[in-house]
Amino acid sequence: MELVWRALTTADIPAVAALYCAVEAVDDTGELLSEEDFAERFDETDLPGGSLAVLVDGALVAYGLAVLRDNPVNTHRVRLDGAVHPDFRRKGIGRQLLQRLILLARKLHTARHPAMPMVVNTMVESRCAGHVALCAELGFTADRCFNELEVALGESLAQVPIPPAYEIVPFSAARDEEVREVCNAAFADHWGSVERSPEEWAASFTNSKRFVPETSFLALAEGAVAGFVLSRHYPVVEELTGVRELWIGDVGTLREHRGRGVASALLSWTLAQAKGQGYQRAGLSVDSANPTRALGVYERAGFELKRTWIDYGLPVSL
Known part of the structure; x- marks a missing residue:
């Protein structure tokens, strides 16, 4: 299986949204995103320097984004987002993707905040065992937990x-x-x-x-x-x-x-x-x-x- 790596462009938004839907159907994280939502995320990202598309035979099988903050203080936490299509998991793509995103994030950070310490971070739904294991394998530590809460808008x-x-x-x-x-x-x-x-x-x-x-x-x-x-x-x-x-x-x-x-x-x-x-x-x-x-x-x-x-x-x- 030959992997082709390149930066994302706005033309990839439909393919990224479709890939994400396939991932969500398996992972059930509750985070549902449309093409418009990804258009907003792409606007936050330096696509040429902070994004990755992974293709097999011309089809998108994984993507990644490195998103910087405008006004970091003390430590710059660069957010890494991404996903691998369920049909292409357990082939080492996720590991390569995350490692490459770290390098991209480091390069972007060094250009903008060379004197500031840097941390890359990624949000993981706690039941996604594969994602949790990958973070542990690459040396990530659980820095914080966030509870997602819901309430029905009924009579009570x-x-x-x-x-x-x-x-x-x-x-x-x-x-x-x-x-x-x-x-x-x-x-x-x-x-x-x-x-x-x-x-x-x-x-x-x-x-x-x-x-x-x-x-x-x-x-x-x-x-x-x-x-x-x-x-x-x-x-x-x-x-x-x-x-x-x-x-x-x-x-x-x-x-x-x-x-x-x-x-x-x-x-x-x-x-x-x-x-x-x-x-x-x-x-x-x-x-x-x-x-x-x-x-x-x-x-x-x-x-x-x-x-x-x-x-x-x-x-x-x-």
């Missing part, structure tokens, strides 16, 4: 009152820059978090087709943003499962406003509005060691554990 939703001196308002484009700054401040003490630049923020939210401002809300204190819930919707989930799901992308409260029930009220309000807008389920991901005790907030809102993702990291010498 918890109703949490809005704390005195606060009001909840819909997200507004006029407050976009303020929300970015508040989000950066709210997540400053979270593991692995780095400040989102205006460009990275726009790619994740304001310019993203997945961002739903009508189901995103802000908590105001004396007219200023003190907390936020920012939501996304992935149509492919509804197309493939028949369930209209709201994905809670980010929930945060400024440190000086924590412990007052702001996040609980925001989340309760968001879920109630989502139900009224026809969503049947909400999902989110939370660091299992979150320093703000966010897991308790979500559990009280009715969220239950669905699956666990592991962030595997590997320091790379420069």
Whole structure:
């Protein structure tokens, strides 16, 4: 079997999405992605220098992406994403792919942040035994666990009152820059978090087709943003499962406003509005060691554990 390696191009998006669907049908990670979703991921990536396509007889059998962060602090964690078609597993392709991605990531990192330590990381659904074994074989260690939670938007939703001196308002484009700054401040003490630049923020939210401002809300204190819930919707989930799901992308409260029930009220309000807008389920991901005790907030809102993702990291010498 002769493997052909080259960089990905935007022309590969349909083939990558089809390969990913074949992988998801076997692995059942719950992360469903469409061609549009991959178009956004490709926009985040230096395709000529940070991507790989693996072909056999002209057909795509594996792909990989190395995604850098805009504003790394202390250590630059470069995310590695990729997959091997189920029909071509256990042939050493995954090992070669990951090793080559590490080299690409190292080259990109050295060009941009030569004085900063580097770690490559990859997210693995905990039940994917082959992926877990490959990470262990190449020296990756489990740096953090993230719990993926879900709640059905039925009649039993918890109703949490809005704390005195606060009001909840819909997200507004006029407050976009303020929300970015508040989000950066709210997540400053979270593991692995780095400040989102205006460009990275726009790619994740304001310019993203997945961002739903009508189901995103802000908590105001004396007219200023003190907390936020920012939501996304992935149509492919509804197309493939028949369930209209709201994905809670980010929930945060400024440190000086924590412990007052702001996040609980925001989340309760968001879920109630989502139900009224026809969503049947909400999902989110939370660091299992979150320093703000966010897991308790979500559990009280009715969220239950669905699956666990592991962030595997590997320091790379420069």
